[in-house]
Amino acid sequence: MKTKRNQMFFFAAFLSMLSSFIAFSNGKPTPEKNSIVIEVPRMVCGGCANKIENAFKSTKGVLKVNANFKEKIVTVDFNPSIVSSANVVKVITNLGYETKVK
Numbered sequence: 190m191k192t193k194r195n196q197m198f199f200f201a202a203f204l205s206m207l208s209s210f211i212a213f214s215n216g217k218p219t220p221e222k223n224s225i226v227i228e229v230p231r232m233v234c235g236g237c238a239n240k241i242e243n244a245f246k247s248t249k250g251v252l253k254v255n256a257n258f259k260e261k262i263v264t265v266d267f268n269p270s271i272v273s274s275a276n277v278v279k280v281i282t283n284l285g286y287e288t289k290v291k
């Protein structure tokens with residue numbers, strides 16, 4: 190009975206590996222990538238936008254940042270298994286900006 194359970198376990202593990210491989214090769218979003226849109230009302234010029242984008246350069250797990258001061262929003266693509274969304278937002282609040290997550 191125990192070996193049968195082990196076989197089932199390996200089969201399930203194999204299936205999950207296979208499905209993540211298929212998701213990856215299709216270029217579909219995988220759990221390795223999340224996006225967050227953060228409202229930053231006091232980001233009023235290109236200088237603010239650059240400062241915010243630069244602050245993310247040293248943040249592990251951040252894949253892409255776009256700070257748009259005209260729309261007053263910062264869009265961040267990140268790997269949730271490396272960095273949490275709360276810590277992504279913290280990068281901006283640590284610079285002294287108020288934030289609102291959409």
Ligand SMILES: [Cu+2]
Nearest residue numbers: 233234236237
């Ligand atoms: Cu500014």
